[in-house]
Amino acid sequence: MKKDKQEVEEIKSNDEIQVNNEAEEQMETSSEPITETQKLEAEVAEAKDKYIRLYSEFENFRRRTAKEKIDTIMNATEGLMKELIPVMDDFERAQKSMETSEDLKAIKEGIDLIFHKFQKTLASKGLKPMESKDQTFDVELHECITQFAAGEDKKGTVIDEIEKGYYLNDKVIRYAKVVVGS
Known part of the structure; x- marks a missing residue:
């Protein structure tokens, strides 16, 4: 990253020197004074050159970060x-x-x-089992496989857990498959 910034700075300073040299050469070779149009054309050419260099630098940055992202994903596990x-x-x-x-x-x-x-x-990697049995049914955490007739005190409560649910760093990665009292 630092290397890239240094290269951009070097390119900028080289461009400025080149534009200044070209302007001086024009002044020396022509006996006519530089017109406002010529100055503006030189500024436009310089701006265009800077734009092209900046755009290519951004494209390189974008490709490099995309490659790093792919490498990170491939080696995440x-x-x-x-x-x-x-x-x-x-x-x-x-x-x-x-x-x-x-x-x-x-x-x-x-x-x-x-x-x-x-x-x-x-x-140790952040996986935590979900406690579902005898909890109130929550659609954000549980997947109801079936409902079972139960008393009024068990209505809307998880009666049995068919398959455990899991959190990974407090995010649900697998919903618990449960039987709910109705």
């Missing part, structure tokens, strides 16, 4: 993937262990540990 790789390794070890081990309790404990590690990794 890199951090999450790096944190999920150890969880994947744990799942692979658990899978190998299940093939040889017959101790169901140990396998269950191992899978529970991996699940908690997975939850902690996702929570």
